[in-house]
Amino acid sequence: MHLVTAIIKPHRLEDVTAALKGIDVNGITMSEVQGFGRQRGHTEVYRGSEYNVDFVPKTMIQVACDASDADKVADVIADAARTGKIGDGKIWITELSRVVRIRTGETGTEAL
Amino acid sequence: MLGLGVVLLGVWAITWYFSTKAGASMLGQSTPALKADDIVNPLNTVWVLLAAFLVFFMQAGFMMLEAGFGRTREVSNIMLECIADTCLCGILFWAFGFAFMFGSGNGWIGHTFFFLNNAPATYGSTGVAFLAFFLFQFAFADTCSTITSGAMVGRTAFGGDLLYSTAVSGFIYPIIGHWVWGPDGWLATMKTPFRDFAGSTVVHTIGGMIALAGAIALGPRIGRKFKRDGGGMPPGHDMVLASLGGVILWFGWYGFNPGSTLSAMDFGGIGRVATNTTLAACAAGLGAMLFAYPRSHKWDTGISINGFLAGLVAITCPCYWVSPFGAICIGAIASVVMVLAVDFVEWLRVDDPIGAVAVHGACGIFGTLSLGLFATGQYGLPGATGADTSIRVEGLFYGGGAKQLGVQLLGSAVVTFATFAVALVVMYAVKALGVLRISEEIEIGGIDIHEHGAPAFHPEFAYMGHSAIPSGSASQGLKIPRSDETTIGVGD
Numbered sequence: 001m002h003l004v005t006a007i008i009k010p011h012r013l014e015d016v017t018a019a020l021k022g023i024d025v026n027g028i029t030m031s032e033v034q035g036f037g038r039q040r041g042h043t044e045v046y047r048g049s050e051y052n053v054d055f056v057p058k059t060m061i062q063v064a065c066d067a068s069d070a071d072k073v074a075d076v077i078a079d080a081a082r083t084g085k086i087g088d089g090k091i092w093i094t095e096l097s098r099v100v101r102i103r104t105g106e107t108g109t110e111a112l
Numbered sequence: 113m114l115g116l117g118v119v120l121l122g123v124w125a126i127t128w129y130f131s132t133k134a135g136a137s138m139l140g141q142s143t144p145a146l147k148a149d150d151i152v153n154p155l156n157t158v159w160v161l162l163a164a165f166l167v168f169f170m171q172a173g174f175m176m177l178e179a180g181f182g183r184t185r186e187v188s189n190i191m192l193e194c195i196a197d198t199c200l201c202g203i204l205f206w207a208f209g210f211a212f213m214f215g216s217g218n219g220w221i222g223h224t225f226f227f228l229n230n231a232p233a234t235y236g237s238t239g240v241a242f243l244a245f246f247l248f249q250f251a252f253a254d255t256c257s258t259i260t261s262g263a264m265v266g267r268t269a270f271g272g273d274l275l276y277s278t279a280v281s282g283f284i285y286p287i288i289g290h291w292v293w294g295p296d297g298w299l300a301t302m303k304t305p306f307r308d309f310a311g312s313t314v315v316h317t318i319g320g321m322i323a324l325a326g327a328i329a330l331g332p333r334i335g336r337k338f339k340r341d342g343g344g345m346p347p348g349h350d351m352v353l354a355s356l357g358g359v360i361l362w363f364g365w366y367g368f369n370p371g372s373t374l375s376a377m378d379f380g381g382i383g384r385v386a387t388n389t390t391l392a393a394c395a396a397g398l399g400a401m402l403f404a405y406p407r408s409h410k411w412d413t414g415i416s417i418n419g420f421l422a423g424l425v426a427i428t429c430p431c432y433w434v435s436p437f438g439a440i441c442i443g444a445i446a447s448v449v450m451v452l453a454v455d456f457v458e459w460l461r462v463d464d465p466i467g468a469v470a471v472h473g474a475c476g477i478f479g480t481l482s483l484g485l486f487a488t489g490q491y492g493l494p495g496a497t498g499a500d501t502s503i504r505v506e507g508l509f510y511g512g513g514a515k516q517l518g519v520q521l522l523g524s525a526v527v528t529f530a531t532f533a534v535a536l537v538v539m540y541a542v543k544a545l546g547v548l549r550i551s552e553e554i555e556i557g558g559i560d561i562h563e564h565g566a567p568a569f570h571p572e573f574a575y576m577g578h579s580a581i582p583s584g585s586a587s588q589g590l591k592i593p594r595s596d597e598t599t600i601g602v603g604d
Contacts, residue, residue, distance in 0.1 A: 011556045014335065045565025 163371020170364030180354025187568035213286035219298030259319030262466035306523030312429030312479035320473020325535035332463030392443030396423020399447030422450035426479030484517025
């Protein structure tokens, strides 16, 4: 079992969600996050003073899936999230050691 | 004991002094001879000023309503647009807006009182101090200008907003308004005059039609899908703001409608107008809620807010001439008109985030026509010293025939089409200059950050631990060394 975590531009969320539904993923978790990568934030102006703002609003989505599907999920997210401009985000895949479905107590791939 | 004696002596001394001739003249016991104007004019002026302050407070309502129905990324923009429009409107109305609208001239435009020059003590026969009347009318003009911005939320460039707002508050509203409310406006001086008590046509239809033209010229927000394409209105970000904004507007309406008597002496009229305004809003709020329920099986908060606003817009024109029962009927019909108009605007694929076209445009038109149906024929006009019933306004349902209805239809149609045509020209002209709409990049990144420097919500979170960059260095692209720099995510 793998967890695909992607940081994307907030306005790509709708397209990414639609694309993931298209390959029948079991579930998606999204959260609003703030961060920076090579883009190194941006400047903002508040009441006449300029500020270097490191943390830019981003959207994080997480999809738990079977190990064999992880690469496909990552590809689908990347294709749907890409704008070609700086700040498109990153995707990483991690291994999951144990998954439990709370309602039934099922574990492992059954619980996905 | 001694102290009490001193106090008593003191009291006696004061009483004695004021009973003498010298003391009596100091108290001014000679009663001044008051003329009627000395009481009527201040009373009417205080009443109109009170109403003007209430109408001005509607700005707060509009700002909250638009912010609540808007998305987080555009709230700072909405706030500043309303503030800037208000300031701009004040200056323009002082310079020439008021002169175009309320100066005497011909049937089409006024041309006295530019820069408020040569102003008399009171305006016309109202007995209201000239500048109090000006302030009241400025608050109305500002309302019209703000209605317009509601349909254009989220994608209008700030420079474009200033340009078209200049056209709205300086020219379109005052000149077309002159036809109806000017001392010699051609719609007001017809044989059976076109009647618009507090501005269903002048403020709301004009505002709503400019809003429609603006929304058409702008096009929808990026990613906005319409109902017939399987989408719908993107939800607003804060229903608390939206609801409070709606109720503050309702409160402000107590200046808008009752204040339009311009006369505290017509106390019967003020009471009737205030009650009619309330009942129409109540009927419309319930009406919209109940009409929307079978369609979605939800008690829709957003539709209910726009519902009572629709009732308020509709009752604005006929509020002086109808009965409380008539007001309830008008409010109830207006709520249905509003919901259907929202559907129609959606079907046209016009993106109106606040519902300005449906609430102000459509219900402004309906309210104007409703006078021709529901006017009871008992009431005439408010006057400086009391109600004047020498002329009576009577509608179709109360045996007055279709005469008033016909005039209302004519006036409403003329104002609607003239405003829409002129506004389309203005909006497409601003569009041709390339300053009407923000770029796609700005719209996606958030108009607040790009146009105004910072987001509306939680800017302090991002600035935590940072002091301002010394001026100039950031724009030159210099990197500022910081002690807390991390290497996370830098890579390569």
